[in-house]
Amino acid sequence: MREPKILLFYLFTPLRDPEAIREWQRVLCESLSLTGRIIVSPHGINGTVGGAMEEVKRYIKATKRYLPFKDIDFKWSDGRGDDFPRLSVKVRPELVAFGIPEEIDVDSAGVVNGGTHLTPTQVHELVAQRGDDVVFFDGRNAFEAAIGRFKDAVIPDVRTTHDFIREIESGKYDDLKDRAVITYCTGGIRCEILSVLMKNRGFSEVYQIDGGIVRYGEAFGDDGHWDGSLFVFDERMTVNFSDHTTVISRCEMCGAPTDQYVNCSNLACRALILLCGDCNGTLPRDSCTADHVGRR
Secondary structure, rough: OOOOEEEEEEEEEOOHHHHHHHHHHHHHHHHHOOEEEEEEEOOOOEEEEEHHHHHHHHHHHHHHHHHOOOOOOOOOEOOOOOOOOOOEEOOOOOOOOOOHHHHHHEEOOOOOOOEEEEEEHHHHHHHHHHHHHEEEEOOOOOOHOEEEEOOOOOOOOOOOOOHHHHHHHOOOOOOOOEEEEEEEEOHHHHHHHHHHHHHHHHOOEEEOOHHHHHHHHHHOOOOOEEEEEOOOOOOOOOOOOOOOOOOOOOOOOOOOOOOOOOOOOOOOOEEEEEEEOOOOOOOOOOOOOOOOOOEE
């Protein structure tokens, strides 16, 4: 494949006919030989697609011609050419499955009553001004946070986005309700919803990083408040922001430093497991480790 590229994107905007958008996007991607995953809902569009650079550029140009999508912020990443096995374009009631579509209100400006957007530079300014009054709150699944997270971040005990409602309503984070909470996730979309969820449940000062960890990493790499690697939902699984990324996670078998997830060797198990190079491939096919870090 000519120079492969990956796009990460989303946009919250009201869509009257998500099924028509789905079919248009499917035909467009197939015509350009792009693969990946796209979700369309009445609230907008969310996708990660990959292909040759020239075809990816054509995809962006064609998608932006549709007036409601003209302001989509496409985030670029280098691909390998085999990052997605196929194309999936689906209509869903939510762009991210938190299980609260009735709580989300979207207008032409995006999500209503969400958190205040901060650029990566504004994140640093807020931390410098407010110090310990600022807390980072991870809006991803716990296995993603295992290999990379903001320093001293709160890591909720969640395995899917559906778990966030239970977790937030448990009371264990009530002490944060009067602090400055910066939510973060891979590209920003989960925090659009999480910030609404938190504000609706009494968190008074909620922020989100504009463009998510991806934009923060582009701005500051590993020389800011971020530690470790970024988990991504394609065949790469991990992305680093510099040549001096700190490995903060450990092999589940021997405890050696590693940020590499692999599929559990038990063919009946769908879990991801952190394994170092030496331990990879040594698990018997008919057994699992006691408790995998990663599940997806």
